[in-house]
Amino acid sequence: MGELRNCPKCGSFYNYTGVREICPKCSQDEEKMYEVVYRFLRKRENRAATVDRIVEATGVEKELLYKWVRKNRLQPALFPNLGYPCDNCGHLTTKGKLCESCTKDLKSNLNKFEAGREFRENIAKNDKATYLSERRKK
Numbered sequence: 785m786g787e788l789r790n791c792p793k794c795g796s797f798y799n800y801t802g803v804r805e806i807c808p809k810c811s812q813d814e815e816k817m818y819e820v821v822y823r824f825l826r827k828r829e830n831r832a833a834t835v836d837r838i839v840e841a842t843g844v845e846k847e848l849l850y851k852w853v854r855k856n857r858l859q860p861a862l863f864p865n866l867g868y869p870c871d872n873c874g875h876l877t878t879k880g881k882l883c884e885s886c887t888k889d890l891k892s893n894l895n896k897f898e899a900g901r902e903f904r905e906n907i908a909k910n911d912k913a914t915y916l917s918e919r920r921k922k
Contacts, residue, residue, distance in 0.1 A: 817844045818852060825863055834865045835876070853878070 786799040791807035798807035806814070820842050824830050830841075839846055850868035852858045860866050860878040867876030870883035877883040882890065 814848065817848060831863055832865055
């Protein structure tokens, strides 16, 4: 059973079933816009179009393009200049939530943190050790 929600685009009520975040009317409008964009990109000369060029030529919103790329409806393998913004820096990426440079930075920072933690643990372990200054004779 669905729940009653307001459409974030048009404000009308619709029955939310967990499939779409917008009402059926807005969903149909989005589908029409997708067809326009896809027809534009299918032309050989437009396959390498950037997001800004697609927005200019078709009139679709950038956020919709980003949504379609995230959901793999428009695949960056077929259209190489498409992507969506990185959650950290805003550069275009084609997979995940972070671009490759942000991912590298995050990994290097985690490695430094781990090395520092291990170093502190080793120092604490060595401070607890007992050292004898003389050797006992038997």
